Amino acid sequence: MDFDFTEEQRLIQQTARDFAAREIAPKASELDKNGRWPVEIVKQMGELGFMGMAVPTEYGGAGMDTLSYALAMEEISAACASCGVIMSVNNSLFCDPILKFGTEAQKKEVLTACASGQKLGCFGLTEPMSGSDAQTMATNAEKTSDGWVINGAKNWITNGPHADFILLFAVTDRSGPKIKHTAFIIPKGTPGFTLNPRDHKLGIHAAHSCTVFFEGCKVPDSAVVGNVGEGFKVAMATLDGGRIGIASQALGIAKAALGTSLGYAKERKSFGVPIAQHQAIQFMLADMAVELDAARLLTWRAATMKDKKVRHSMESAEAKLFASEMATKVAHKAIQIHGGYGYSTEFPVERNYRDARITEIYEGTSEIQRIVIAASVLKG
């Protein structure tokens, strides 16, 4: 596997780094403290092509590859993990499945608007009573003569309060031995589609999520994405890509925590020398650097495989598992290096620590990633 980045990939990485330093980092603390949706940053990310990075230009995207997306996601997330996941949900969980499974009309009308950043998408799989065991969802879509009627609820819907469209998964057939699901695109404002106020969470305060409800919500046949009855595969294939986005978000959080720690360790003195000269601190910094690099390699491998259109379920799960647990460990050490200051809101490492934690949960918990990996390993 070759990680000599192309000229274009380097340019994207640098563009994302500069943009994040200039426009996002100075606002990250305020966004977190106020739980403010970063409306202006979402707009700027759209203008830069960051909301549909791997979507062809003919459908409003930037026409780049998944590795470029991973590189940009790391840079944006290093400045603000909330901005990172807003970008990731639109790219990986909304645009990618419509590109892969959508009809030409869906690509023209919905994908083009969302990949270009003019509109925003979200992904509705999780429900109050089914998270890890996603197949057992209660949401139903019943066939009528001219479309479908949907009833159910979905929760923890990142981007939900602001999204223009949801990619929704519902059961369409419970008659056989296997439940069958179907995916639908539903625009906000469709009668019967309502939202709860936003959730309050430990971290990623600026990335709003909410519960959404469908009560007798009628959609036409043209809302179906992919084949009727094959929605679960759409969801799973989508998450194979989404997990690369979350792994990249975790890389960004860890990169930020390590960077802040390096600066602090060189400035802060104890026992007459900068603490960076103490082996106790050096060992922590060394472990943080090694684990971050290892997670990067796993993430870039998964991204490269996705670009080669090779099945990458195991590689994405490995990247997401390792990178998310790494980010929590790195942010934990970052607080330790900062001592009391690390525990205060004066330094960003406490935010890194809170933001890192969700990467071990959404788009499949660490336990689900281990199930996916074990299934592949056992299959051989």
Ligand code: CAA
């Ligand atoms: N690609 C394509 N098809 C796949 C697939 C994949 N990666 N994984 C499974 N499938 C297919 C299987 O081949 C199988 O097909 P057949 O019925 O034809 O045999 C079918 O899907 C069912 O597969 P399994 O029997 O493996 O399914 P399962 O019920 O045992 O569940 C699971 C597997 C891995 C546990 C899955 O339920 C899962 O990933 N759970 C976690 C859900 C999750 O990640 N939720 C995140 C929500 S989104 C989010 O968090 C967004 C956000 O806020 C940012």
